[in-house]
């Protein structure tokens with residue numbers, strides 16, 4: 001279950017849900033819907049100020065609605081469905097930090113092979129009780145395995161000690177801010193990881209911002225150029241309609257992987273070019289990739 005592979009370029013058809021993490025060969029991701037235009041128009045207009053003081057950005061629902069509409073034209077509407085429970089998403093997201101989708105997926109598969117019960121579900125108690133060296137060995141291909149294995153084990157033990165069982169399902173009934181605060185207390189769980197867990201597992205109204213979304217939001221001037229990834233969560237949540245959080249998140253990740261790449265973005269082929277203040281500059285400077293159409 002799980003998490004988005006932030007740095008793996010993959011080609012998806014417009015009808016294919018983006019894999020949030022690949023384990024045992026199955027793509028996993030979360031479903032909800034409504035026309036982007038109508039829902040976006042209900043969002044109040046927002047003017048966000050760069051908290052680092054460089055500039056003020058005005059971005060409103062009409063721009064967000066147009067971005068969503070055009071990306072839906074390219075990739076299809078993204079409909080939420082649950083791909084994993086909270087613990088699965090938590091561990092998967094930690095494994096995905098600073099590595100590729102492929103590597104974190106392999107690490108999760110190793111965990112399944114080593115700790116799965118007959119039902120093929122991972123026995124999280126066994127993971128929590130395992131020597132950290134065994135856990136580290138299981139997730140080695142995800143990188144930073146020493147740090148990640150300790151964090152995963154510590155978080156599992158803390159949840160069990162507090163709740164009396166290893167489950168995060170209680171978060172489904174918590175207000176989003178309370179749930180976010182609970183998760184971000186754990187070492188290794190930052191705003192993005194907490195948002196992924198709450199959106200993908202519990203359909204909570206929260207917008208994860210990964211490296212793709214952060215980069216694209218700056219290029220489209222939805223946020224100021226110096227707004228950090230962490231600060232951009234709140235800035236984007238203020239201008240994207242809540243009911244669009246999942247759709248917007250997945251659309252921008254697809255766009256970031258396939259079109260608006262970090263290096264040599266495909267501005268010539270981009271459906272957002274006429275909305276984007278950065279694309280014409282990149283084209284003029286020869287920093288955009290040549291058209292493949």
Ligand code: SF4
Pocket residue numbers: 216219220259260261265266267268270271272273276277278279280282
């Ligand atoms: S025009 Fe270029 S920079 Fe702008 S969103 Fe498209 S690919 Fe990204």
